[in-house]
Amino acid sequence: MDNLKLDSLKPLIQYGALAGIGLFLVYKTMHKPKREDEIPIVGSSGFLSSYLDAFTYLLKAPEFIQRGYELYPNGIFRVAQLYHWEYIVCGPKLVKEVGNTPESVLSFYAGVDEMTQTKYTLGRSISEDPYHQLTVRSSLTRNLHTCFPDVRDEIVCAFDDVLQLQGSEWKPLPVLPTMMNIVSRVSNRLFVGLPLCRNTEYLDNNVQHTIDVVRSGMSISLFPEFMRPTIGPLISHKELSWARALKILGPILEERLAKEAELGSDWPGKPNDLISWLLEIAVGEQRTTEDLTLRILAINMAAIHTSSMAFTHALFDLTTHPEHFLPMREEAERVVREEGWTKAALNNMPKIDSFLRESQRLNPGGSLVMQRRVVSKDGFRFSDGTVLPHGAFMSIPSRAVHYDTSNYENAATFDGFRFERERVEHMAQHEPSEQDIFKRHMISVAPDHLPFGTGKHACPGRFFAATELKAMLAHLVIKYDPPLRKPTNKRYV
Known part of the structure; x- marks a missing residue:
C-alpha cells in the first residue's frame, strides 16, 4: 500500500523538482552578479581611446555624466578617469544604498582623499x-x-x-x-x-x-x-x-x-x-x-x-x-x-x-557628490546584482539629479x-x-537633493x-x- 502511494506521488515529486530547478535557474539568471567589466561605459572602451576620453572628461565632465544619466537613470554606468574607472550610481534606490552602507564597506574618507588628496593638502x-x-x-x-x-x-x-x-x-x-x-x-x-x-x-x-x-x-x-x-x-x-x-x-x-x-x-x-x-x-x-x-x-x-x-x-x-x-x-x-x-x-x-x-x-x-571607495575585500554588491570590486571609486551625479x-x-x-x-x-x-x-x-x-x-x-x-x-x-x-x-x-x- 505504501509503495503504491509512493509510486503515485513520483510524478508529482519529479515535476515539483523540475519546477524548483527551473525557478532556481530563473532566479540565478535574474540575480546573476554583473561584473565591473559588464557595466556600460559612457565614452570609449578601447585602451587608447578611453585615455583620450579621460582627458576630454576633464573639460566636459557634465556632458559625459548627463549623457550617462539619461541612458541609465536607475542604474550604474562608468566613465574613464586618468587612472581608474569612475562608477556613477543613479536612481533613488541605489543612491540610498550608497548613503546607508557602513564606512567599513564603502569609505567616505577614502573617496574624499582621492578627490582632495588629503594627506598632501x-x-x-x-x-x-x-x-x-x-x-x-x-x-x-x-x-x-x-x-x-x-x-x-x-x-x-x-x-x-x-x-x-x-x-x-x-x-x-x-x-x-x-x-x-x-x-x-x-x-x-x-x-x-x-x-x-x-x-x-x-x-x-x-x-x-x-x-x-x-x-x-x-x-x-x-x-x-x-x-x-x-x-x-x-x-x-x-x-x-x-x-x-x-x-x-x-x-x-x-x-x-x-x-x-x-x-x-x-x-x-x-x-x-x-x-x-x-x-x-x-x-x-x-x-x-x-x-x-x-x-x-x-x-x-x-x-x-x-x-x-x-x-x-x-x-x-x-x-x-x-x-x-x-x-x-x-x-x-x-x-x-x-x-x-x-x-x-x-x-x-x-x-x-x-x-x-x-x-x-x-x-x-560639482557634477558629482558622495564620492566613495570600495574598501571591503569582498567588494560591494548592489541590490540589482551589480558588483564593484575592492578599490573601485563611485559617486552620485548631483547636477543631473537636480535638473531631472x-x-x-x-x-x-x-x-x-x-x-x-x-x-x-x-x-x-x-x-x-x-x-x-x-x-x-x-x-x-x-x-533627490544632494x-x-x-x-x-x-x-x-x-x-x-x-x-x-x-x-x-x-x-x-x-x-x-x-x-x-x-x-x-x-x-x-
Whole structure:
C-alpha cells in the first residue's frame, strides 16, 4: 500500500523538482552578479581611446555624466578617469544604498582623499584619523543656539568692516573673495572667538589655505598614484599654511593646554569654542599644538569653501531674480520684529530657507557628490546584482539629479520659493507634526537633493552652514537695497 502511494506521488515529486530547478535557474539568471567589466561605459572602451576620453572628461565632465544619466537613470554606468574607472550610481534606490552602507564597506574618507588628496593638502593625520568630524557633528551643532548671539554680532561687524560702504554710494566688490572674508570671520567667531576671529593675518591664511587645498588637490590628482608622494609636497602649500597658523594659534593652544593641566577640563572661564570642543575628545598625540592647528585649519577649509560658494551663488541668483527680494525682506523684518535675532527665529523664515535651498539645487558644488571607495575585500554588491570590486571609486551625479524633471517641476527654472510652497502644501494635506517644519528644509537631505549628500555621511556641518547662511541673507535683505530700487536710507552693495 505504501509503495503504491509512493509510486503515485513520483510524478508529482519529479515535476515539483523540475519546477524548483527551473525557478532556481530563473532566479540565478535574474540575480546573476554583473561584473565591473559588464557595466556600460559612457565614452570609449578601447585602451587608447578611453585615455583620450579621460582627458576630454576633464573639460566636459557634465556632458559625459548627463549623457550617462539619461541612458541609465536607475542604474550604474562608468566613465574613464586618468587612472581608474569612475562608477556613477543613479536612481533613488541605489543612491540610498550608497548613503546607508557602513564606512567599513564603502569609505567616505577614502573617496574624499582621492578627490582632495588629503594627506598632501591637509595633512596625513587628517586623512588617517579624522576625529575632528565628531566635534562638528556633536559639540558645534549642539552649541548653535547658545552661540548664535556671537554669530549674529560677527555678521553685523563683518559686513560693515569688509564692505566698508558709506552713504548711498555704489562700490564694486569681487563677490567670492568678499564672501570668503566675511564667512571666515563669522565662522571663526565660533571656532576661536574674539579677538582672533578679526586678526587679518590669521583670516588671510585660512582663506589662502582653502584656495590652496582645492587647487593643489586637483593638480596632484593629475599625476599617477606612485608619483604623488614625491609630487604632492612640492605642489601643496600645506606646510606654509600650517607654519603661519601655528605661529598665531600656538601660544593660544599652549595656554589652553596648560590651563587644563592645572585646573582641570572645566576650569573657570573656559571659552565655549572649537578649541575647547576639540580638547574634550582629543587624546594622546592629538593633544599637541601641531595636531590641533591642523584640525582647525581643516575645519576652516571646509566651512569657508562650501559656505562662501553657496552664498556667492545665492547673491547671483538674487541679482538675476530680484522679484524674490521684497518678500524675503518683509519676512525677515516681521520675524525679527516679533522674535528678535535668535537661532529659533531663523526657522520661521521659510522663504529665505527655500531661496537658499533652491540656489543650492541649481548650483551644485560639482557634477558629482558622495564620492566613495570600495574598501571591503569582498567588494560591494548592489541590490540589482551589480558588483564593484575592492578599490573601485563611485559617486552620485548631483547636477543631473537636480535638473531631472521627474524630480522637480520646471527643473531648469529658478523658483526661489519652490520649497516653501511644497511645505505649505504638505502641511495642508497632513496632520501637523514636529518633523514637518523640516520638510524640504535647507538642512534636510534626500536622494533627490544632494548639496549635503545623504545617508550616514551627510555633511555634519550643514546645521551650522544653514544657520550662518540664513542669518547672513536675512541681514543682507534687511540692511541693503538691491539694484534698480529707489534709494532709501539703506546702504547699497
